[in-house]
Amino acid sequence: MRLIVTRRDHGGYEAVTTRDDGVSYRLADLPRPRRILPLFGAAEIGYHRYLNRETQMLPSQRDLFEMPRNICYLNSASYSPLPLRTQEAGRAAVGRKGTPWTLDTAFANGQHERARAAAARLINADSADIALIPSVSYGVATAAKVLTIASGARVIVLENDHSSPVLEWQTRADAQGFTVETIRQPDDGDWTSAVLAAVERPGAPPIGLASISSVHWSDGGLIDLERVGAALRRQAAIFLVDATQSAGVLMMDVRRLDPDFVIFPTYKWLLGPYGRAFLYVARRHQGGIPLEQTSFGRRDVRAENEVYFADVRYVGGARRFDMGERDHFISMEMAAISMEMMAEWGAAAVARRLSMLTERIAEGVRGIGVTVPERHLRAPHILSLNFKDGMAKGLVEGLATEGIYVAARLRRMRISPHVYNDEDDADRFVASLAKRLRGG
Numbered sequence: 388m389r390l391i392v393t394r395r396d397h398g399g400y401e402a403v404t405t406r407d408d409g410v411s412y413r414l415a416d417l418p419r420p421r422r423i424l425p426l427f428g429a430a431e432i433g434y435h436r437y438l439n440r441e442t443q444m445l446p447s448q449r450d451l452f453e454m455p456r457n458i459c460y461l462n463s464a465s466y467s468p469l470p471l472r473t474q475e476a477g478r479a480a481v482g483r484k485g486t487p488w489t490l491d492t493a494f495a496n497g498q499h500e501r502a503r504a505a506a507a508r509l510i511n512a513d514s515a516d517i518a519l520i521p522s523v524s525y526g527v528a529t530a531a532k533v534l535t536i537a538s539g540a541r542v543i544v545l546e547n548d549h550s551s552p553v554l555e556w557q558t559r560a561d562a563q564g565f566t567v568e569t570i571r572q573p574d575d576g577d578w579t580s581a582v583l584a585a586v587e588r589p590g591a592p593p594i595g596l597a598s599i600s601s602v603h604w605s606d607g608g609l610i611d612l613e614r615v616g617a618a619l620r621r622q623a624a625i626f627l628v629d630a631t632q633s634a635g636v637l638m639m640d641v642r643r644l645d646p647d648f649v650i651f652p653t654y655k656w657l658l659g660p661y662g663r664a665f666l667y668v669a670r671r672h673q674g675g676i677p678l679e680q681t682s683f684g685r686r687d688v689r690a691e692n693e694v695y696f697a698d699v700r701y702v703g704g705a706r707r708f709d710m711g712e713r714d715h716f717i718s719m720e721m722a723a724i725s726m727e728m729m730a731e732w733g734a735a736a737v738a739r740r741l742s743m744l745t746e747r748i749a750e751g752v753r754g755i756g757v758t759v760p761e762r763h764l765r766a767p768h769i770l771s772l773n774f775k776d777g778m779a780k781g782l783v784e785g786l787a788t789e790g791i792y793v794a795a796r797l798r799r800m801r802i803s804p805h806v807y808n809d810e811d812d813a814d815r816f817v818a819s820l821a822k823r824l825r826g827g
């Protein structure tokens with residue numbers, strides 16, 4: 388029997404249960420799903436919400452968050468709020484850590500595998516190809532330990548990309564004899580063409596690796612991973628994708644794209660906690676030596692055995708790359724729940740909603756002294772505003788005094804809505820920005 392809480396077209400929610408023989412019953416009409424949760428127990432609840440039938444767009448999910456109406460939070464690219472359900476799970480998990488004797492022996496493995504499966508689903512990977520890690524930089528360091536970049540080869544990074552996919556290679560370049568080539572931020576905003584030109588530049592040294600974000604964190608520039616991946620394959624180069632700013636929102640299919648490494652954390656677009664991140668490792672690299680040497684990365688190193696180091700060969704798949712002390716049973720479950728929510732909604736429906744909101748803002752700010760990148764060059768969920776004479780000091784802080792939260796990033800203003808934002812938020816931001824730029 389499965390219980391589905393569904394949002395109705397005309398507002399409110401209904402709880403419907405389906406028996407094993409397929410017959411459905413409506414159990415309750417309620418104004419808010421939170422009232423339903425304690426009634427049936429969260430474990431049996433699946434959330435399903437109607438998509439708008441014409442636009443296939445996810446409706447606002449604001450009431451699944453603790454977000455007062457006067458808060459206009461447009462800063463998910465920095466860090467997102469946690470859904471109420473994730474918060475509740477976190478609180479329950481703190482209590483569980485307070486009473487460890489209540490945990491059965493299968494508990495730990497269940498937690499690891501639930502999170503692994505939830506992360507895998509977001510990029511259409513096999514769970515066995517995902518490692519549990521604490522941060523993007525950890526994932527990049529793991530890749531760097533596994534890979535041998537040929538002496539004299541190039542490693543390509545993006546100008547002002549986030550430090551995590553960049554610094555590891557800069558740190559290793561001299562000792563390993565490769566060069567790091569930084570692709571300049573293109574004036575026309577077309578990152579894909581800039582990357583392709585660098586990869587295919589005639590006469591340039593061979594490419595060993597591209598270590599790049601899927602969406603530039605500072606300007607929201609979109610990188611066409613399919614085209615870049617194909618170009619890299621032609622050069623037999625390795626492809627590491629930092630998917631921090633896209634996982635869950637932009638569809639990624641590792642079976643089709645066939646990257647070497649994909650890394651993403653949960654605390655931004657995946658609505659999860661800090662300290663939980665995931666590393667996809669292509670099978671051709673799974674024989675590498677992990678960053679940390681752990682007992683669970685080996686076939687039989689167990690405290691319960693009479694012989695402790697009984698079999699020190701590595702376990703199969705990407706599990707050997709799991710971080711040490713991986714039993715983060717509070718945040719691991721929170722991460723899993725949030726990622727499962729994102730997967731239930733689906734990247735396409737989420738992206739449609741966020742694209743509607745960023746478009747509305749892009750339209751709204753026309754003629755008030757800012758420019759935005761062309762629509763086909765930017766991600767649907769991040770809008771970067773460029774000010775002709777630079778962004779005025781105190782503008783972002785001023786908006787925050789009104790409860791409007793955006794980020795200053797490299798002289799621009801970055802706006803990053805998520806599923807809890809609606810048209811009112813977009814319009815309120817535009818009105819306040821316009822007023823402030825007029826000096827009002």
Ligand SMILES: Cc1ncc(COP(=O)(O)O)c(C=O)c1O
Binds near residue numbers: 465525552652
């Ligand atoms: C593109 C990108 N990569 C990585 C990170 C975070 O990296 P880490 O998990 O190593 O702190 C961020 C955070 O802003 C980011 O925007």
